[in-house]
Amino acid sequence: MGLLPLRAFEHFNMTEPNTSPSRWRRMWSLLQLSLNGEEQDYTKGSIDRAIVLLSIPMILEMAMESLFAVVDAFYVSKVGIEAVATVGLTESVLTLIYSIAIGLSSAATAMVARRVGEGNRKAAATAGAQTILIAISISLLIALPGFFFAKDILRVMANDADMTEKGWRYTRLMFTANLPILLLWMVNGIFRGAGDAATAMRALWISNGINIILDPIFIFGWGPIPAMGVLGAGIATTIGRSVGVGYQFWKLFGGSKNIRLLRSDFRPQFDIIRRLLAIGAGGAGQYIIGSASWIFMIGILGRISASVVAGYTIAIRIFLFSILPAWGLANAAATLVGQNLGAGHPERAEKSTVRTGFFAVVFMGTVGIIYLITAPWLVSLFNTDPEVVRAGSLALRIIGGGYIFFGYGMVLLQSLNGAGDTRTPTILNFFCFWLLEIPLAWLLALHFNWGQTGVYWSIVIAESVLAIAAIVVFRQGKWKQVKV
Numbered sequence: 450m451g452l453l454p455l456r457a458f459e460h461f462n463m464t465e466p467n468t469s470p471s472r473w474r475r476m477w478s479l480l481q482l483s484l485n486g487e488e489q490d491y492t493k494g495s496i497d498r499a500i501v502l503l504s505i506p507m508i509l510e511m512a513m514e515s516l517f518a519v520v521d522a523f524y525v526s527k528v529g530i531e532a533v534a535t536v537g538l539t540e541s542v543l544t545l546i547y548s549i550a551i552g553l554s555s556a557a558t559a560m561v562a563r564r565v566g567e568g569n570r571k572a573a574a575t576a577g578a579q580t581i582l583i584a585i586s587i588s589l590l591i592a593l594p595g596f597f598f599a600k601d602i603l604r605v606m607a608n609d610a611d612m613t614e615k616g617w618r619y620t621r622l623m624f625t626a627n628l629p630i631l632l633l634w635m636v637n638g639i640f641r642g643a644g645d646a647a648t649a650m651r652a653l654w655i656s657n658g659i660n661i662i663l664d665p666i667f668i669f670g671w672g673p674i675p676a677m678g679v680l681g682a683g684i685a686t687t688i689g690r691s692v693g694v695g696y697q698f699w700k701l702f703g704g705s706k707n708i709r710l711l712r713s714d715f716r717p718q719f720d721i722i723r724r725l726l727a728i729g730a731g732g733a734g735q736y737i738i739g740s741a742s743w744i745f746m747i748g749i750l751g752r753i754s755a756s757v758v759a760g761y762t763i764a765i766r767i768f769l770f771s772i773l774p775a776w777g778l779a780n781a782a783a784t785l786v787g788q789n790l791g792a793g794h795p796e797r798a799e800k801s802t803v804r805t806g807f808f809a810v811v812f813m814g815t816v817g818i819i820y821l822i823t824a825p826w827l828v829s830l831f832n833t834d835p836e837v838v839r840a841g842s843l844a845l846r847i848i849g850g851g852y853i854f855f856g857y858g859m860v861l862l863q864s865l866n867g868a869g870d871t872r873t874p875t876i877l878n879f880f881c882f883w884l885l886e887i888p889l890a891w892l893l894a895l896h897f898n899w900g901q902t903g904v905y906w907s908i909v910i911a912e913s914v915l916a917i918a919a920i921v922v923f924r925q926g927k928w929k930q931v932k933v
Contacts (some may be wrong), residue, residue, distance in 0.1 A: 480505060488706050491644055491785055492566060492792035494532035496801050499693045500808070502720055503646050503784055507777035510637075510650035513775050517657035522766035524664045525682050532679040533832070535603070535616030537577075537762030542602060543623055543630075543748045544740035546591060550631045552733025553583060554638030555866040556725045558780070559787050561642030561708070562867065563933040568792020570643075570708065577639040577701070579721045583729070584635045588628040595624020608690040622683040629690035636697040641784050645707035648700050656693025660685050670836045683922070728933065731871025735878040737863075742882035742911075748755050749894050760840025763831045767845060771816040772855070777858045778809045783867025789933075790868055795929040802864040802923070806857045813856030820849030824883055844905050851909035857915030869933035877918050886911030 479498070483505040488686035491499045525532050557580040564573035568852045595602075599621030604613045633656060637649035666674055667681030677684065701710045750757050782805040789798035820827070886907050893903025922928075 491788050497802055500805050503781035504778050506646040506650035507780045508774045509775040510653045511655045511702045513654045513772035517660055520661050523831055524668050528678050531612045531615055533759045533762055534755055535679050539620045541744045546627050548633035548736030549733045549738045552736050553729035554634045556729035557638035558642040559867055559869040559933050561639055562784050562787025563791040565643055566788035574708055574710050575714045576721055578710050579718055584631040588631050590701045591627050592625045619679045619683045626687045629694050630715055632694045633690050638834040641780055643708040645705050647704055652693045652697045655696050656689045659692050660689030672718030692906050728869055728871050731875045732866055735875040738878040738882050742886050745887045749890055749904055756836035757840045760837040761844050763828055764844035767827055775809050775813055775856050778805050779863035782860050782864045783870035786864045786867035806860040808855035810853055813852040817849040847905035848908055851912055853918040854913040858919045861919040865928050868928040869931045870928040873922055881911045881915040
């Protein structure tokens with residue numbers, strides 16, 4: 450709630466006196482309404498009200514995801530630098546799976562939101578069911594090679610025999626049990642498109658809440674459960690996500706007022722699958738491009754030292770604490786764009802994006818300032834090794850300086866995804882990350898001997914260019930004519 454200016458609430462009930470008690474009552478009523486998940490029409494009325502109703506549960510959803518990342522890193526860091534580096538290296542590859550999940554989630558959100566905006570909830574349910582079929586198929590393609598080649602994947606990434614031997618079981622588990630990862634993101638994309646952000650929030654809270662509880666039990670041991678180290682972190686995560694997916698399916702088959710799936714919806718509809726894959730390919734492509742760039746970043750840092758990789762891994766986990774709530778705002782913008790385009794209100798869709806972008810800028814700018822001031826203290830909460838603290842603090846301060854650009858660009862690009870235009874963000878990501886960020890990081894870090902500083906500055910420059918390009922593309926307005 451602190452992310453949104455109080456004046457955003459002044460439009461919600463103009464009949465009450467403008468006094469502090471009545472304002473706080475309206476805010477409290479709005480908070481309750483957003484968390485109840487009741488069906489709302491986001492294609493009319495106050496745009497600020499629509500943003501708040503959608504963004505509060507989405508922000509809380511992503512806040513829990515970011516809290517999980519920080520808590521997970523905290524517990525794993527107590528095992529040792531090798532454990533932290535194992536998680537960092539594994540997740541740098543796992544981000545490819547996350548990219549597929551998030552990309553197809555964007556496709557589900559775009560198609561479901563467009564059908565809801567058109568008033569065709571039966572077609573929205575069918576699109577959601579086809580998304581789940583796609584998730585199951587992709588999961589099998591990832592699980593089999595992940596099970597058999599996990600040790601080879603970690604060996605290539607780490608180039609450290611001792612680290613590989615200690616951590617490959619964690620890597621194998623995370624790849625083999627990838628279906629809950631895919632479903633958690635993709636089904637939440639269905640709920641977001643339907644405007645049921647509250648259910649998406651609860652699914653992630655249940656999932657990550659269970660993980661936070663189980664993490665210390667499986668990592669350090671408790672009663673009959675032996676200490677499993679970094680493998681225990683993977684087990685806790687898998688159990689938590691699986692329970693979250695169970696909750697999602699319970700809601701999909703009768704518990705949600707916004708969307709309900711029937712068995713008949715799961716009959717393969719290849720025309721819908723093709724459209725979802727076409728949109729999702731662009732969505733997955735843009736995130737794969739971005740994720741692959743992070744793999745290159747950590748690969749460059751790995752040439753410097755394990756301490757630098759550990760510091761960078763901790764910094765990234767801390768970044769998630771602020772980036773994911775801002776991502777919640779961006780997801781709210783995507784839903785508003787999809788539903789308003791479906792209802793035939795393109796100008797309202799544009800205004801919703803610009804307004805949401807303003808909120809993201811205020812939030813991300815504030816967080817960036819906090820990181821500049823408190824970076825060493827934040828990193829030291831996870832690891833007190835001087836080299837790790839130095840590397841993590843440097844990453845937080847340099848990358849945090851570009852946070853304002855990150856926030857606004859994130860909202861604009863996700864709005865394009867919500868319109869079904871996933872191709873344009875893919876092209877922008879390819880240019881900014883692969884043609885700019887990676888070569889620049891290599892030149893600055895290794896050729897000009899800037900070390901880790903060069904990697905961090907390349908990230909800031911690339912993200913800033915991406916935000917500026919997104920502004921130019923968004924203002925052209927071609928996304929308003931995309932058919933979904």
